[in-house]
Amino acid sequence: MKTTTIGQAAKQLEIHIETIRFYERKGLIEQPQKPESGYRHYSTDIINRIRFIKRAQELGFTLKEIVNLLSLNDQPCTQVQDLAEQKLASVQEKVKDLQRLEFALKEMIVQCMNNPDDDHCPIIEALQP
Amino acid sequence: MKTTTIGQAAKQLEIHIETIRFYERKGLIEQPQKPESGYRHYSTDIINRIRFIKRAQELGFTLKEIVNLLSLNDQPCTQVQDLAEQKLASVQEKVKDLQRLEFALKEMIVQCMNNPDDDHCPIIEALQP
DNA sequence: CTTGACTCCGTAGTAAAGTACGGGGTTTAT
DNA sequence: ATAAACCCCGTACTTTACTACGGAGTCAAG
Numbered sequence: 001m002k003t004t005t006i007g008q009a010a011k012q013l014e015i016h017i018e019t020i021r022f023y024e025r026k027g028l029i030e031q032p033q034k035p036e037s038g039y040r041h042y043s044t045d046i047i048n049r050i051r052f053i054k055r056a057q058e059l060g061f062t063l064k065e066i067v068n069l070l071s072l073n074d075q076p077c078t079q080v081q082d083l084a085e086q087k088l089a090s091v092q093e094k095v096k097d098l099q100r101l102e103f104a105l106k107e108m109i110v111q112c113m114n115n116p117d118d119d120h121c122p123i124i125e126a127l128q129p
Numbered sequence: 130m131k132t133t134t135i136g137q138a139a140k141q142l143e144i145h146i147e148t149i150r151f152y153e154r155k156g157l158i159e160q161p162q163k164p165e166s167g168y169r170h171y172s173t174d175i176i177n178r179i180r181f182i183k184r185a186q187e188l189g190f191t192l193k194e195i196v197n198l199l200s201l202n203d204q205p206c207t208q209v210q211d212l213a214e215q216k217l218a219s220v221q222e223k224v225k226d227l228q229r230l231e232f233a234l235k236e237m238i239v240q241c242m243n244n245p246d247d248d249h250c251p252i253i254e255a256l257q258p
Numbered sequence: 259c260t261t262g263a264c265t266c267c268g269t270a271g272t273a274a275a276g277t278a279c280g281g282g283g284t285t286t287a288t
Numbered sequence: 289a290t291a292a293a294c295c296c297c298g299t300a301c302t303t304t305a306c307t308a309c310g311g312a313g314t315c316a317a318g
Binding site: 259260261262263264265266267268269270271272273274275276277278279280281282283284285286287288 | 289290291292293294295296297298299300301302303304305306307308309310311312313314315316317318
């Protein structure tokens with residue numbers, strides 16, 4: 001089986017070596033087999049696991065949640081679904097809030113554009129509820 | 130004018146006293162007038178400013194960004210408009226990101242629901258390349 | 259066989275956003 | 289007028305997710 005050193009793995013994954021060691025310490029990945037040299041050698045399995053971690057992170061999961069996700073590997077699908085649904089709910093809430101803000105900012109800008117007096121900005125008051 | 134002590138303000142805003150002092154140190158709010166006793170006394174203006182900070186935070190703005198938002202207050206109207214437009218752009222971007230995330234999560238959940246095999250979760254597999 | 263690149267390990271530092279602590283003054287209620 | 293409750297200040301600690309450092313061992317090229 002083909003294996004890579006930690007440096008090659010890091011380059012391939014575009015992360016720092018230390019990040020890999022960090023994940024190891026945090027229990028997100030196992031410490032790989034180390035032959036007599038003492039150097040870590042990574043299988044594609046571990047590489048893919050790190051890729052998984054990175055993707056989950058992009059989806060807004062914290063490392064803690066990812067540990068949880070990974071531990072669900074052997075758990076029934078419904079539990080994984082639960083986690084994803086929780087995440088979804090919080091994301092949807094954030095979107096709504098941001099859209100409210102977007103609307104508010106747009107309103108402000110319009111008011112600004114209709115303002116003849118440059119020294120008295122309507123946004124100033126609008127920002128202070 | 131009615132004022133409150135830091136403790137009352139904190140209770141009202143449901144944050145810690147130390148958080149208020151922390152915002153002061155970070156320049157998000159001014160240190161309020163302190164009479165001979167040395168105690169801070171907060172006007173409703175400052176209370177509202179903190180409320181604004183909290184709201185902006187819930188919307189995903191960092192304190193650094195909020196400092197920026199708040200700095201809109203002292204600028205002439207055209208500059209305020211500029212900054213508001215920059216903010217708007219970043220908010221819109223954030224909304225888009227979150228909607229992408231929302232979509233990805235929904236897809237996963239649907240796949241999960243259509244999965245007859247509870248022991249073999251498509252979410253976990255989807256994230257494993 | 260030596261030089262440079264790579265790896266090991268443990269420890270320390272970073273940024274963000276607080277939170278806690280402790281020794282001292284002040285206010286308020288009894 | 290005294291104890292409880294509140295506030296002052298500076299400093300230190302917390303969490304998350306890394307990132308950096310430094311001395312020592314190892315491997316690969318010339």
